[in-house]
Amino acid sequence: MELELPGRLYARDAELARLQSAFDYVAMSGNHALAVVTGTSGIGKSALLETFLQGLRQRPACCAAGKADQFRRDVPYAALAEAFQGLVLEILGQPDAAVRDWQQQVSQALGLYGQLAVNMIPALELLAGRLPPVAASAGPEAQEHFHMAMHNLVNAFARCDRPLVLLVDDLQWLDAPSLSLLEHLLASPSPLPLLLVTSSREATAEPGRQVPTGTPEPTHARLRRKAARVYEVALAELDVNAVTTLVADALRARRRDLQGLAALIHAKTLGNPFFVGQFLKTMVDDRLIVHRPDDASWHYDLEGIRRRGYTDNVADMVLQRLERLPARTRTLLGGMACLGRHSDIALLCAIYGIDARALHAVLVPAHAIDAVHQEEQRYAFFHDRVQEAAHGLLSPAERKRIYLSAGRLLARAAQADDRDEPCSTPPNCSRRWPSWWPTPARPSMSRG
Numbered sequence: 001m002e003l004e005l006p007g008r009l010y011a012r013d014a015e016l017a018r019l020q021s022a023f024d025y026v027a028m029s030g031n032h033a034l035a036v037v038t039g040t041s042g043i044g045k046s047a048l049l050e051t052f053l054q055g056l057r058q059r060p061a062c063c064a065a066g067k068a069d070q071f072r073r074d075v076p077y078a079a080l081a082e083a084f085q086g087l088v089l090e091i092l093g094q095p096d097a098a099v100r101d102w103q104q105q106v107s108q109a110l111g112l113y114g115q116l117a118v119n120m121i122p123a124l125e126l127l128a129g130r131l132p133p134v135a136a137s138a139g140p141e142a143q144e145h146f147h148m149a150m151h152n153l154v155n156a157f158a159r160c161d162r163p164l165v166l167l168v169d170d171l172q173w174l175d176a177p178s179l180s181l182l183e184h185l186l187a188s189p190s191p192l193p194l195l196l197v198t199s200s201r202e203a204t205a206e207p208g209r210q211v212p213t214g215t216p217e218p219t220h221a222r223l224r225r226k227a228a229r230v231y232e233v234a235l236a237e238l239d240v241n242a243v244t245t246l247v248a249d250a251l252r253a254r255r256r257d258l259q260g261l262a263a264l265i266h267a268k269t270l271g272n273p274f275f276v277g278q279f280l281k282t283m284v285d286d287r288l289i290v291h292r293p294d295d296a297s298w299h300y301d302l303e304g305i306r307r308r309g310y311t312d313n314v315a316d317m318v319l320q321r322l323e324r325l326p327a328r329t330r331t332l333l334g335g336m337a338c339l340g341r342h343s344d345i346a347l348l349c350a351i352y353g354i355d356a357r358a359l360h361a362v363l364v365p366a367h368a369i370d371a372v373h374q375e376e377q378r379y380a381f382f383h384d385r386v387q388e389a390a391h392g393l394l395s396p397a398e399r400k401r402i403y404l405s406a407g408r409l410l411a412r413a414a415q416a417d418d419r420d421e422p423c424s425t426p427p428n429c430s431r432r433w434p435s436w437w438p439t440p441a442r443p444s445m446s447r448g
Helices: 013-029 045-056 076-090 096-110 114-120 123-128 139-157 176-186 219-226 240-251 259-269 273-285 302-308 314-323 329-339 347-351 354-368 382-391 396-416
Strands: 033-038 062-067 164-169 194-200 230-234 289-292 297-298 341-343 373-377 379-382
Touching: 013 033, 013 045, 013 194, 013 230, 013 329, 013 382, 033 045, 033 123, 033 219, 045 164, 045 194, 045 329, 076 096, 076 123, 076 164, 076 194, 076 273, 096 123, 096 139, 096 379, 114 123, 123 240, 139 164, 139 176, 139 396, 176 194, 176 219, 194 219, 194 230, 194 240, 240 259, 240 297, 259 302, 259 396, 273 314, 314 382, 329 341, 329 347, 329 354, 329 379, 329 382, 329 396, 347 379, 347 396, 354 373
Parallel strands: 033 194, 033 230, 062 164, 164 194
Antiparallel strands: 289 297, 341 379, 373 379
């Protein structure tokens, strides 16, 4: 029997209430605010934000969520394009009457430079309709026109009776043009019912880590200076009581029967929720925690766990789990990490020259250890720590082959597209694979 980790938050009520207070302020005042979520990697920032957004489903709000990718920082506006593309697609799924209302609002709001926003968010054309082309410009003028277009778009979605919540996860990896746009929105002199929620594992949030001299200014500091109101949400490690509850839920056991195990786990992980989960999974892999069908319960060998001498480094533990996978699975995961947090199934099949069924078969072991999960027509890494570890499975030369192969395929896809626009961002091109994918020299998955 596989161990299923609980999917809820632990000991985060105060932090969740802080985010809800930020939304209440924007809804009541009609002014923008910035909510800054910080903490170490694996501390639960993304889980907190996801729970916050789920709670807003019961309230009048527009929610757009994007996540910056550490291995695609050279793609401008990727996280913001993902956020607004998702919001537009959600709107298009509403009843016809509601969609018509949105079409009128958006088309009226975009203004003279609206086509610039459509270029970044292709689905927006279904709401805005055909817009006049924008005369070519360059330098600061081009950026100013784009900022105007995006400011108008935000105005279309943000209203006092229905604020816009724009969430950007992993802000520390955000590209410079996106950061400049966010600064522009926060500096708006006119009322804007926008709640910008960001999360970051900034260097200052890593305990014991020295920030080198000359380190660039943290991205959050730049946004804080522009925001009229800032809500700070700093996530700390879980205490031993919360870890005990988490372990009890995972093992479906009584808290009093797990005191020794929970204390050991807390000492090893320092209460980092992601590390706790990985540690539990590793002990199951090593059969130091086993499920016995005779009494339908989990049993653990506390002395065996102590003797094992597990690492205190979560990155090492994740890498060790990945290195136990079959060679073909490891190689495929490394290629996926190069492509980003999400990888389209069609693109992976094209790069490696296999069909979807074979691809799924290769990824079964990775899915079994919760390294990846499938989201419709793409695979996603369970956590950025897993993506980081998978990226390290390939040599620099192997990564270059992945980038070259993917780049050639994307270029061919863009040329074959009926739309006359560049394939400049992942949201623009990740859903338009032609049926005649070429078969260039592909990375091999046969190494041991």
